[in-house]
Amino acid sequence: MSWATAVDLFAGAGGFTAGATQAGVRVLWAANHWQAAVRVHADNHPETAHICQDLHQADWSRVPEHDILLASPACQGHSRARGAERPHHDATRSTAWAVVSCAEFHRPRVIVVENVAEFCRWKLYPIWRQALETLGYQVAPHVIDAADHGVPQHRERVYIVCTRTRSPMMLRMAPREHVAASSFIQFDTGNWSLIDKPGRAAATKARIQSGRHRFGDRFVMPYYSSGSGRTGRSISRPIGTITTIDRWGVVDGERTRMLTANESRDAMGFPSDYRLPERHRDAMQMLGNAVCPPVARDLLTEIRSAA
Numbered sequence: 001m002s003w004a005t006a007v008d009l010f011a012g013a014g015g016f017t018a019g020a021t022q023a024g025v026r027v028l029w030a031a032n033h034w035q036a037a038v039r040v041h042a043d044n045h046p047e048t049a050h051i052c053q054d055l056h057q058a059d060w061s062r063v064p065e066h067d068i069l070l071a072s073p074a075c076q077g078h079s080r081a082r083g084a085e086r087p088h089h090d091a092t093r094s095t096a097w098a099v100v101s102c103a104e105f106h107r108p109r110v111i112v113v114e115n116v117a118e119f120c121r122w123k124l125y126p127i128w129r130q131a132l133e134t135l136g137y138q139v140a141p142h143v144i145d146a147a148d149h150g151v152p153q154h155r156e157r158v159y160i161v162c163t164r165t166r167s168p169m170m171l172r173m174a175p176r177e178h179v180a181a182s183s184f185i186q187f188d189t190g191n192w193s194l195i196d197k198p199g200r201a202a203a204t205k206a207r208i209q210s211g212r213h214r215f216g217d218r219f220v221m222p223y224y225s226s227g228s229g230r231t232g233r234s235i236s237r238p239i240g241t242i243t244t245i246d247r248w249g250v251v252d253g254e255r256t257r258m259l260t261a262n263e264s265r266d267a268m269g270f271p272s273d274y275r276l277p278e279r280h281r282d283a284m285q286m287l288g289n290a291v292c293p294p295v296a297r298d299l300l301t302e303i304r305s306a307a
């Protein structure tokens with residue numbers, strides 16, 4: 001395979017880059033407008049050139065020629081739970097147009113866009129897709145659960161594979177075996193507190209109690225959630241989706257704590273030596289937004305052998 005270079009738009013902490021690198025792709029250039037994320041990306045991928053920039057303003061002539069355009073435009077404006085920041089999140093949907101303008105200038109052989117599945121229900125999605133088709137691309141969206149790629153987490157995302165082929169490249173990747181959440185939970189570390197400590201909400205204690213009935217002494221549960229799975233999940237299966245804010249509590253007998261940043265990194269399928277920012281909040285923000293590297297690795301390996 002002679003074609004093996006990429007650029008990564010909206011590169012965040014570098015999940016897409018890490019997976020592409022594992023698939024033998026050289027990521028030449030990565031961009032993001034958040035300095036902390038650029039620092040983390042550069043720390044883990046020193047061979048890549050970095051730019052901290054709002055990609056609405058990019059000058060694509062300054063981006064190196066590449067075979068593969070990787071992009072994860074902002075997803076908050078597409079997800080249903082947009083909360084109080086809704087107007088700001090709605091405004092970020094325009095980041096998807098950076099993919100079109102970069103593709104128009106560079107015409108890479110392959111484009112892979114990652115986002116939440118709702119991206120394909122965006123009012124402008126048909127026009128966005130048509131813009132890429134007008135540039136000569138066949139557009140093939142794939143909804144992929146990271147658990148099917150050996151990541152110990154259920155995380156469904158859409159990967160839109162755009163190729164300059166005769167027909168859309170629909171890939172059929174054989175699912176890998178699921179990996180249990182117990183593979184990354186470190187019961188001997190972290191800040192545990194007694195479940196029965198004063199001040200713990202009665203409703204939380206009741207949920208823990210109910211989780212214990214179902215799963216035994218050790219299990220995980222969405223600590224603040226009112227949604228599904230609120231009484232917990234077995235640690236013998238993948239955990240539910242890791243989000244940008246602390247979500248998962250770990251229960252071990254009479255004690256509990258939230259998932260640590262290192263555990264969240266492992267739950268995302270990043271290598272265990274992948275360096276994270278010191279601030280827990282930043283680490284969770286970057287991890288909760290990231291592409292799971294094993295998904296990117298498998299997808300790019302498949303694309304490169306099919307193309």
Ligand SMILES: C[S@@+](CC[C@H](N)C(=O)[O-])C[C@H]1O[C@@H](n2cnc3c(N)ncnc32)[C@H](O)[C@@H]1O
Pocket residue numbers: 010011012013014015016017031032033034037053054055056071072073074075092095286289290291292
């Ligand atoms: C979904 S995350 C990308 C995750 C990344 N692909 C990974 O695997 O780690 C989107 C990123 O885009 C950045 N971003 C949002 N709007 C941007 C803009 N206008 N210009 C550049 N970066 C932006 C955010 O800071 C965030 O890090």
